[in-house]
Amino acid sequence: MTTTTRPTAPPEAYAKAALVALALSLTAGAVAGWVRSDEFWLVAVVFAVCTLGPAIALGWLIFVSGHTVQPDPHVEDSVEARWVERACSGAFIDLVVAAGVALTLTSVLDLEVPGGLVLLAVVAGAGIDAVLRYAVISRRES
Amino acid sequence: MDNDLADRRAERGWSQARLAEALGVSRQTVISIERSRFDPSLPLAFRIAATFGCTIEEIFRPDLAD
Numbered sequence: 507m508t509t510t511t512r513p514t515a516p517p518e519a520y521a522k523a524a525l526v527a528l529a530l531s532l533t534a535g536a537v538a539g540w541v542r543s544d545e546f547w548l549v550a551v552v553f554a555v556c557t558l559g560p561a562i563a564l565g566w567l568i569f570v571s572g573h574t575v576q577p578d579p580h581v582e583d584s585v586e587a588r589w590v591e592r593a594c595s596g597a598f599i600d601l602v603v604a605a606g607v608a609l610t611l612t613s614v615l616d617l618e619v620p621g622g623l624v625l626l627a628v629v630a631g632a633g634i635d636a637v638l639r640y641a642v643i644s645r646r647e648s
Numbered sequence: 649m650d651n652d653l654a655d656r657r658a659e660r661g662w663s664q665a666r667l668a669e670a671l672g673v674s675r676q677t678v679i680s681i682e683r684s685r686f687d688p689s690l691p692l693a694f695r696i697a698a699t700f701g702c703t704i705e706e707i708f709r710p711d712l713a714d
Contacts (some may be wrong), residue, residue, distance in 0.1 A: 580672035583692040585680040647685045648676060 515573035523565030530561040589647070593639035601632050654682040656700050667668045671695050684711070 535554030541548040580588055605628070612619055657667050668675040671692065680686035688696065697704045
């Protein structure tokens with residue numbers, strides 16, 4: 507039986523990643539709590555907890571992934587890379603067109619749309635569009 | 649682009665996974681190339697030719713219908 511050893515990063519890399527994650531999430535929580543003057547601690551804890559996951563991912567990406575992930579030198583040659591590229595470029599064009607149409611409609615109809623809602627729609631719409639495009643392309647061309 | 653990659657692979661008795669591993673790409677990439685649904689990059693085409701000991705032109709032919 508053969509065994510493979512997963513590459514690991516030195517302990518200080520994990521420590522740095524954890525410190526950066528904690529610093530980022532605590533900062534986000536503190537800023538969110540400071541901006542909303544009432545119920546500082548509740549807001550700060552909620553935002554710190556919500557941002558901890560992405561902050562850990564960012565810390566891992568910066569300090570750990572360089573040790574544990576070995577880049578594939580031929581990744582760009584795979585058909586999947588081409589599908590991702592096409593799906594993302596298509597989603598970007600869809601996003602620009604949708605934003606233009608939405609802007610026209612809100613101007614004509616004199617609508618006030620909350621900025622947070624717009625950003626959420628942009629992020630979710632672009633992500634879903636890219637995933638759907640990838641699914642269609644891969645099904646059609648595999 | 650038309651190609652005879654599947655025939656050459658079959659002559660050697662290689663599976664698609666075996667060829668994909670030799671080329672350093674995914675099995676899906678080999679499948680798509682064999683079905684002429686994906687034109688490989690130039691570096692990949694050179695690796696394919698080197699794997700089968702021939703030139704790129706011997707494996708790939710332009711699809712004149714396009």
